[in-house]
Amino acid sequence: MQNVALLGFGTVGASVARILDERISDVNLTSILVRAGKEHVDPRATSNFDAILSDSALDTVVECMGGLSPAYEYIKAALIAKKNVVTSNKAVVSAHFEEFMTLAAEAGVNLKIEACVCGGIPWIAGIQKVRRIDEISAFWGIMNGTTNYIVYSMLKDGTDFAEVLSKAQELGYAERDPSSDIDGIDVRSKTMISASIAFDVICTNQIPMSGIRNLTKRDLAMFGSHDMTIKLFGRGVSNGSSYAVVVEPVAVPLSAIEAHVPTNFNVATVVGDTIGELKFYGQGAGGNPTANAVVQDIIDCADAPIEGQQNFSANLLYNPELFVSDYVFRTQADIPGGSFWEPGAQLVKNLSAEKARELLTSALTQDPTTFMAALEKRN
Amino acid sequence: MQNVALLGFGTVGASVARILDERISDVNLTSILVRAGKEHVDPRATSNFDAILSDSALDTVVECMGGLSPAYEYIKAALIAKKNVVTSNKAVVSAHFEEFMTLAAEAGVNLKIEACVCGGIPWIAGIQKVRRIDEISAFWGIMNGTTNYIVYSMLKDGTDFAEVLSKAQELGYAERDPSSDIDGIDVRSKTMISASIAFDVICTNQIPMSGIRNLTKRDLAMFGSHDMTIKLFGRGVSNGSSYAVVVEPVAVPLSAIEAHVPTNFNVATVVGDTIGELKFYGQGAGGNPTANAVVQDIIDCADAPIEGQQNFSANLLYNPELFVSDYVFRTQADIPGGSFWEPGAQLVKNLSAEKARELLTSALTQDPTTFMAALEKRN
Numbered sequence: 043m044q045n046v047a048l049l050g051f052g053t054v055g056a057s058v059a060r061i062l063d064e065r066i067s068d069v070n071l072t073s074i075l076v077r078a079g080k081e082h083v084d085p086r087a088t089s090n091f092d093a094i095l096s097d098s099a100l101d102t103v104v105e106c107m108g109g110l111s112p113a114y115e116y117i118k119a120a121l122i123a124k125k126n127v128v129t130s131n132k133a134v135v136s137a138h139f140e141e142f143m144t145l146a147a148e149a150g151v152n153l154k155i156e157a158c159v160c161g162g163i164p165w166i167a168g169i170q171k172v173r174r175i176d177e178i179s180a181f182w183g184i185m186n187g188t189t190n191y192i193v194y195s196m197l198k199d200g201t202d203f204a205e206v207l208s209k210a211q212e213l214g215y216a217e218r219d220p221s222s223d224i225d226g227i228d229v230r231s232k233t234m235i236s237a238s239i240a241f242d243v244i245c246t247n248q249i250p251m252s253g254i255r256n257l258t259k260r261d262l263a264m265f266g267s268h269d270m271t272i273k274l275f276g277r278g279v280s281n282g283s284s285y286a287v288v289v290e291p292v293a294v295p296l297s298a299i300e301a302h303v304p305t306n307f308n309v310a311t312v313v314g315d316t317i318g319e320l321k322f323y324g325q326g327a328g329g330n331p332t333a334n335a336v337v338q339d340i341i342d343c344a345d346a347p348i349e350g351q352q353n354f355s356a357n358l359l360y361n362p363e364l365f366v367s368d369y370v371f372r373t374q375a376d377i378p379g380g381s382f383w384e385p386g387a388q389l390v391k392n393l394s395a396e397k398a399r400e401l402l403t404s405a406l407t408q409d410p411t412t413f414m415a416a417l418e419k420r421n
Numbered sequence: 422m423q424n425v426a427l428l429g430f431g432t433v434g435a436s437v438a439r440i441l442d443e444r445i446s447d448v449n450l451t452s453i454l455v456r457a458g459k460e461h462v463d464p465r466a467t468s469n470f471d472a473i474l475s476d477s478a479l480d481t482v483v484e485c486m487g488g489l490s491p492a493y494e495y496i497k498a499a500l501i502a503k504k505n506v507v508t509s510n511k512a513v514v515s516a517h518f519e520e521f522m523t524l525a526a527e528a529g530v531n532l533k534i535e536a537c538v539c540g541g542i543p544w545i546a547g548i549q550k551v552r553r554i555d556e557i558s559a560f561w562g563i564m565n566g567t568t569n570y571i572v573y574s575m576l577k578d579g580t581d582f583a584e585v586l587s588k589a590q591e592l593g594y595a596e597r598d599p600s601s602d603i604d605g606i607d608v609r610s611k612t613m614i615s616a617s618i619a620f621d622v623i624c625t626n627q628i629p630m631s632g633i634r635n636l637t638k639r640d641l642a643m644f645g646s647h648d649m650t651i652k653l654f655g656r657g658v659s660n661g662s663s664y665a666v667v668v669e670p671v672a673v674p675l676s677a678i679e680a681h682v683p684t685n686f687n688v689a690t691v692v693g694d695t696i697g698e699l700k701f702y703g704q705g706a707g708g709n710p711t712a713n714a715v716v717q718d719i720i721d722c723a724d725a726p727i728e729g730q731q732n733f734s735a736n737l738l739y740n741p742e743l744f745v746s747d748y749v750f751r752t753q754a755d756i757p758g759g760s761f762w763e764p765g766a767q768l769v770k771n772l773s774a775e776k777a778r779e780l781l782t783s784a785l786t787q788d789p790t791t792f793m794a795a796l797e798k799r800n
Binding site for chain 1: 686
């Protein structure tokens with residue numbers, strides 16, 4: 043029997059508790075950390091973290107609070123106290139992955155993070171399994187359900203960005219402050235974590251990042267006339283000696299699987315040298331799917347940790363020049379090196395992701411409505 | 422160190438040997454069973470199975486021979502001798518799954534079958550992981566790369582079935598006798614195995630099965646005019662008290678992910694009650710991807726077998742009436758209950774999969790070119 047304490051009782055935390063209670067007979071949920079005054083939510087609820095941690099029978103701490111603090115302090119304390127840690131908190135993991143993994147290795151406990159990326163999709167475990175045999179040359183994916191829902195709805199209903207966003211906010215699909223989703227910050231955390239797993243590197247570099255805040259329905263129609271649609275991608279590549287990661291809107295051909303991912307679903311792809319291209323598709327958010335990933339990790343904590351599985355020891359240089367694409371800028375600004383693509387849109391070929399950001403930043407000062415997307419290379 | 426013997430040195434077997442030799446340091450490939458006279462292929466090659474099995478240091482037997490006999494006898498002997506068995510042979514597993522699992526449980530060894538279904542895709546492991554938490558209500562998938570390649574090429578190049586098939590045979594994508602692929606026999610084995618894993622039942626029933634032998638480019642154009650394309654699916658459903666499985670061509674809407682699976686790729690979907698819809702996409706065949714799945718299973722044999730993981734104990738009735746669809750018949754035959762769909766094609770609504778086969782069999786006696794497809798329900 044594995045004894046588990048849960049930190050946080052929001053949408054994901056409550057689903058974790060329900061799944062453990064109703065379905066998992068060899069896990070015992072002993073306590074739930076809530077804010078002071080909220081102890082009535084469950085007989086096991088407490089607002090005293092120290093009391094939770096001092097329970098010598100406790101095996102595993104499950105953090106579903108989100109945010110950087112006190113999640114960071116609690117995870118660190120739990121690892122030092124030799125408890126397994128399972129977390130769904132991408133922000134704190136992407137910021138402190140190396141420190142957490144070092145502490146987990148020193149303590150001989152598990153640190154499990156499946157729910158941080160792509161919700162219920164077994165993406166982290168999938169990459170780890172591929173890496174038992176293969177080197178990974180690339181990964182990419184639709185890793186944010188909110189932005190996929192926005193683009194999907196804009197296309198389906200012919201509505202514009204702001205209208206869909208406010209509807210998504212009403213439905214609870216998007217935050218009141220949507221910048222984490224629509225500017226790519228959420229995808230950046232997930233991409234950094236994915237790169238760490240895929241390439242065995244600490245990915246703390248300044249990633250080229252842009253989002254879909256300025257995407258209009260006219261933009262979608264323009265790309266549509268080229269048999270393309272827009273998806274916000276997190277991407278990583280490695281050539282064995284260096285690696286790069288980027289977060290950006292990509293114009294994908296309608297023949298691509300990614301073009302047909304509906305509503306708030308996610309799909310993520312990894313390429314290994316013997317397995318080839320492998321895709322994982324599913325619910326990237328939501329209480330039950332995310333909680334499912336958390337509970338899968340809890341179940342796996344019954345096994346001893348795999349020694350040094352993630353030791354970030356790969357000797358890879360970060361080289362942003364590895365990402366070179368053709369970029370479309372829909373803007374009234376003058377784009378150096380740009381050629382006509384469509385009325386109001388210019389094409390620049392063979393730009394590095396970093397250089398594209400420089401052009402975008404400059405264009406935005408002249409035309410704050412500028413939208414930029416990379417053109418997916420067609421096979 | 423795990424000591425492994427390999428039975429069979431064809432495309433998959435040779436890839437398994439290469440991957441083990443070059444990449445997996447804690448597995449020792451000690452011997453390779455080949456046909457008498459072929460011992461020169463590798464210093465470890467032998468034609469003597471009994472000598473292989475009598476090696477008391479041997480941990481795992483890997484069967485990549487294909488076919489029913491002697492694969493059946495060798496697997497049985499290996500399990501009785503308390504060796505783990507890993508196999509890529511869907512035919513022998515679908516025919517003898519219960520007996521093999523019983524022998525493995527009695528011997529306390531692993532029986533691993535990932536490579537039997539969808540090549541390199543972690544589909545079997547994926548279903549097993551979902552089942553740790555969820556009940557599975559449905560699965561479906563494109564599980565045969567050859568037929569996907571045929572339909573993909575017909576659409577892409579505007580060629581007809583026979584032409585694409587003979588090109589696929591030239592390229593080695595299709596067998597000289599293509600009936601296992603195009604009549605659904607290969608998919609039937611994979612669907613039966615998937616159902617056994619998903620629903621924990623022995624699936625030995627006579628499955629409703631039909632293939633794409635009679636599919637023409639005019640048929641594809643007809644379905645295309647309804648924004649649909651044709652894919653050969655293996656499918657299973659369960660409502661908690663009964664289950665059904667079927668192999669058939671399905672007319673899927675162009676909005677579906679499945680419609681955009683290219684060349685010889687596979688995609689398979691499982692639906693669980695908390696995880697929702699989960700899809701796995703990748704190379705469904707080929708030496709390296711299939712060998713990758715075999716090697717993943719070999720690596721997992723280092724762990725002790727999970728007791729009773731597949732004990733086929735679910736108390737589910739087989740009820741073919743669970744599958745009810747609308748069916749299109751392109752035929753000159755008279756279809757009882759059929760109404761006009763397109764010139765030369767009739768629609769019959771709300772047919773069970775079994776009843777549809779009865780109508781198809783009867784229609785084929787009048788018009789041997791008859792093609793039948795189920796219409797995918799749109800969301």
